[in-house]
Amino acid sequence: MGSLRLAGLTKSFGRTEIIKGIDLSVANGEFVVFVGPSGCGKSTLLRMIAGLEDVTTGSVTLDGQDITNVAPAKRGIAMVFQTYALYPHLTVRDNMGLALRQAGVSRAETGAAVDQASTLLDLNPYLDRRPAELSGGQRQRVAIGRAIVRTPKLFLFDEPLSNLDAALRVATRIEIARLHRELGATMIYVTHDQVEAMTLADRIVVMRAGVVEQVGPPMQLYNDPSNTFVAGFIGSPRMNFLKGRALGEQSSIMGVRPEHLSITFSGSAISGSVSHVEALGGETLVYVHTEPHGLLTVRLFGEHHFSVGQAVGLTPDPARVFRFDAEGRRLR
């Protein structure tokens, strides 16, 4: 229950094509994260799956049934919105129960479903409050609860954490991972934050400008990116891109992650000077200005001391270097 298939999905607003042909299968119980920069069409794609946006061409299939033209409420899909979108005039209880009541479920059954979801989310003390009387984190939990109550085949999340502060974001992220384990439901989660993508996903779908760049488990994208876009988007801090020709390489672009670059004082392939240091305690980020590669980031574990302007050499871990052609495609 809950396998989704997108086939040749496109979407145009007027003459601009926003989604440019997406094919994707999501297995039952899988947690898939759509990730990509703002404006690449993640929300539009999610709304098309939900039925809130007409599909220009292509089809959406859920559990083998074509739902391309089925009304949103009849698809067995629940959605959690970025802005929570709680009904301001209803109590938490009624917010969570509305969908079932609309579907004709009895008051008693709805009440039981709401109680179960509110227990799961620790919302019991707030059931009779209005959304205006809740904090941001509580509102987000109500929005999640409203989705759970419907026991949908598929959950959709559209950047659910982006309006929360950093601490709450981590807590809610863990909460969502726990819910996924406990409910075993299929979830599709949209974010522009690669940390959320890496930590939550079974599989990540990296999008750029309406097309899918690469699909795979987080570690596969990290260890085996198929182009410079994916390589640069997955992993934090961002991968360094060096000019291959200047290093006597065949490939025009060489990618090295900050954690695979070490600072050396003899026999270094690259030389430069320290331009900035960020000490985070557990790790130290050293920004080194080099010619002709520009600013490179080095990630060192533990505490290290460098002074700005200090001359240093850099050596990449040869086993961890990615080679790309001039168009950014991976050379294997």
Add this chain to the structure above:
Amino acid sequence: MAARSHPGRALAAHAVLIVYTLIALFPVWIIVINSVKSRRAIFGAPLALPTPATWDPVGYTTVLENGDVIGYFLNSAIVTIVSLAMVLLFGAMAAFALSEYRFRGNTLMGLYLALGIMIPIRLGTVAILQMMVAAGLVNTLTALILVYTAQGLPLAVFILSEFMRNVSDDLKNAGRMDGLSEYAIFFRLVLPLVRPAMATVAVFTMIPIWNDLWFPLILAPSEETKTITLGSQVFIGQFVTNWNAVLAALALAILPVLVLYLIFSRQLIRGITAGAVK
């Protein structure tokens, strides 16, 4: 924020507002105090407060005895309230369609509906009269209600569609996911959220309708359909004007519109201050 907390500026702002309020209220004040004075006192000292010597409610007794003032009031009330309800309902529905749905000619339709703001409806008086004669609606309140609905709609559509564009798409989409119909989304989610705008539109629509003399005079001058503004004119003669009665009628005419205004302005404030709307 810094500007607002500055005491000098706050004082200046209040001074300006108080002066404006005094200027705006002055004619109303003159009408009300003179309506209970004798004719001599009205002309002798128009700015003076009524004293026991100058006290004379003859204006009110004349008004209440003469003609069918209660009937005129009722006509005004029916016309104003029904027109207002129609303007709000149809204006809000049109605004929702324009702001929510993408369809061919959406922008053009919006411009067409807003055009009425710039063109005074009185320019069409002759055509309207011909239409009403043809439809057999002359000397009915229906004629007035239709004209006033048409008169109020452009501004209502314009203001309300601006506000409705600001209602969160996520909220409407959440409603759709939960199985609410488009009507339910309109009436249960969107309308409560634009209530302050509705109150504003109501006030701006209501006052010109209540005060209008032109269309009642042309479309419905019969004794049974006279509105209070038209009805009060009987006291203004070509040669003699019964000032007591005119002032009393005007003072009475202020009351209902004041009550409606108070109702809407309370709605307005409640809509702004409370996050919960129900």
